[in-house]
Amino acid sequence: MNTTYDVKFSQIQPRSNRGTLAYVARWRVAGKERSKSFRTKGLANAFMSDLRQAAKAGEEFDVATGLPVSMLAPESCGPSFLEFAQAYVLRRWSMSAARTRETDAYALLSLIPALVADAPRRPSAGDLREVLRVHALLPEKRRADLTSAQAAALGWLERASLPLAALGEAHVLRTALDAISVTFAGTPAGANTVRRKRAILHHLLEHAVEQKMFSNNPLDEIKWTVPKAVTVVDPRTVVNPAQARHLLDAVPKVGRKRGARLQALFACIYFAALRPEEAADLRLRNCTLPETGWGLIVLEKARPQGTKRWTNSGETHESRSLKHRADKETREIPIPPILVAMLREHIATYGTTNDGRIFATGTGGSYSSSAHSYVWQEARKLALTPEQIASSLAARPYDLRHAAVSLWLNAGVPAVEVAKRAGHSVDVLLRVYAKCMDGQQEQINNKINDALDE
Incomplete structure (x- = not known):
């Protein structure tokens, strides 16, 4: 777990989300903006009070989640799939060609929205892909400013994204493989597309193995036939x-x-x-x-x-x-x-x-x-x-x-x-x-x- 004492707090801000008033608690951990929405100002104040008390007591904050170590649930230790996918893209950015970056992101546009918990008020698949494409999967200096709808979509993804550790479960990996086997329109994807996306998922999990998050690549345990692709000139x-x-x-x-x-x-x-x-x-x-x-x-x-x-x-x-x-x-x-x-x-x-x-x-x-x-x-x-x-x-x-x-x-x-x-x-x-x-x-x-x- 990567922790830090670099924590700064902002004011609670009201925000109207589709006609419903919400209160957003904002703070920064290791320079990264964090936020959490609440239905009432009292709940938001209570949450921010807990964060301030933890910082005052000299407690370390988890960089991946933005929370004090004491507030981490055992199952939430470690990054979410969204957070690890973002780190994966940024780690490869300087060494990759533009087409490789786009191919990586294209695979993650299928995977990230699929590997989420069943949370209410899920944005549309198109909205989730758009906020990933123009913001979340880009380096910070290249990110577009978000509209209120896009900010809400990103916030939903951050809350709902499964822990990376969940990919150790066979049923979660099969959900991922199902996601890369269809186009964004829901029709069967071409063999070459499926093979490329699976290769990116496998490579991402290899990075997780390197970082000791898995003892071996869990995708290797799944009995799944990779579709045959045409490799000869017609x-x-x-x-x-x-x-x-x-x-x-x-x-x-x-x-x-x-x-x-x-x-x-x-x-x-x-x-x-x-x-x-x-x-x-x-x-x-x-x-x-x-x-x-x-x-x-x-x-x-x-x-x-x-x-x-x-x-x-x-x-x-x-x-x-x-x-x-x-x-x-x-x-x-x-x-x-x-x-x-x-x-x-x-x-x-x-x-x-x-x-x-x-x-x-x-x-x-x-x-x-x-x-x-x-x-x-x-x-x-x-x-x-x-x-x-x-x-x-x-x-x-x-x-x-x-x-x-x-x-x-x-x-x-x-x-x-x-x-x-x-x-x-x-x-x-x-x-x-x-x-x-x-x-x-x-x-x-x-x-x-x-x-x-x-």
């Missing part, structure tokens, strides 16, 4: 070279300027197997673009899109190290003459931003994923047949990367070299990418027939 999404060229040729025809500005970016995804966020941060200094022959890209950073509240800069896009790579580690990708020519033409037409980025909006910003998607879907309508448009063929810009890797593998490039260029481990490459290129079925069947006839 061959139906992969375009052949002719289809890729038709799509890239169609991109500049979309819109007045946006399509033209994005053509070379999509070309980088196809010809160099860049991830979209890697192409978004590509800079002139990263490129060797000779007048003839092959060129070279040396990737340094990626520029993923995130929600502002989760990024370090507070902006939607920010540069960070490459995926699955150490800080300042680079990746080299030789690029064919056709991509060299497209990049040279793009730079000659649009120049670069002040920080050297090749791809940007007219005002120097980064295109959003929705902008990428819009242009791509319009290009599909121009380049593909109606049947192909209705299919999953190249449904996303990212599918160009799948096509690139599949093409390299089918061309006989050694798996080690393909993995090096694509930024994968060989194990992941061989597990995820099949030799799937549209239009090769007959060719492959003929090869098998030839082998059978020998």
